Amino acid sequence: MSENLKPAELQDLSDEGLIKLTLEGTTRAYDELVRRHSRRLHVMIMQMVNSEADAYDIAQEAFLKAYHSLRYFNGNSAFYTWLYTIAANQARNFIRKRKRMNTFSIDNDENGDPKEKNAELSDTALAADPVRGANVSDLKKRLRQAIDQLSPSHREVVTLCDIMGMSYTEMSKILKVSEGTLRSRLHYAHRHLQSLLQDER
Numbered sequence: 001m002s003e004n005l006k007p008a009e010l011q012d013l014s015d016e017g018l019i020k021l022t023l024e025g026t027t028r029a030y031d032e033l034v035r036r037h038s039r040r041l042h043v044m045i046m047q048m049v050n051s052e053a054d055a056y057d058i059a060q061e062a063f064l065k066a067y068h069s070l071r072y073f074n075g076n077s078a079f080y081t082w083l084y085t086i087a088a089n090q091a092r093n094f095i096r097k098r099k100r101m102n103t104f105s106i107d108n109d110e111n112g113d114p115k116e117k118n119a120e121l122s123d124t125a126l127a128a129d130p131v132r133g134a135n136v137s138d139l140k141k142r143l144r145q146a147i148d149q150l151s152p153s154h155r156e157v158v159t160l161c162d163i164m165g166m167s168y169t170e171m172s173k174i175l176k177v178s179e180g181t182l183r184s185r186l187h188y189a190h191r192h193l194q195s196l197l198q199d200e201r
Contacts, residue, residue: 015079047155157175158193
């Protein structure tokens with residue numbers, strides 16, 4: 001019967017309901033989980049690895065690993081929190097491997113596409129006020145470059161807190177560190193960012 005559920009009906013289900021159906025053999029339910037969380041996951045991973053293509057690959061691998069490990073999901077946290085933990089671990093491994101291969105430099109932005117990184121800007125708003133649009137674009141570019149120069153752990157907390165708006169409780173579950181450690185890490189990340197932005201003036 002669950003196989004006959006329409007896409008709209010699947011969209012109305014909670015993550016827990018979709019997980020239950022997936023474990024019962026309804027693969028379309030997992031497709032809905034992927035659709036529901038893929039964009040958010042991809043954005044967060046891209047902030048970590050600074051590459052659209054690599055972030056896409058890591059996100060897809062995370063969804064695949066989560067699918068095969070779904071029976072171990074205990075529901076103690078939100079599905080997305082569990083999923084992001086898997087993806088973040090893969091992203092960290094990717095970053096370490098990239099450093100070992102000496103192919104990554106925080107000063108090299110040749111692999112980045114400014115259009116993709118600034119995709120969140122409203123073309124309509126920028127066209128309506130070209131001067132303001134140019135200032136906003138410049139600020140976003142400077143901020144992106146500064147974030148790229150943070151350590152992976154500092155970049156991650158800035159992404160989770162400042163870009164995605166997660167609470168300390170959510171971040172603590174994902175990163176498996178105390179809220180006190182997170183506050184300290186974020187404080188030093190903000191100080192470093194401020195210093196980098198001031199140096200660029």
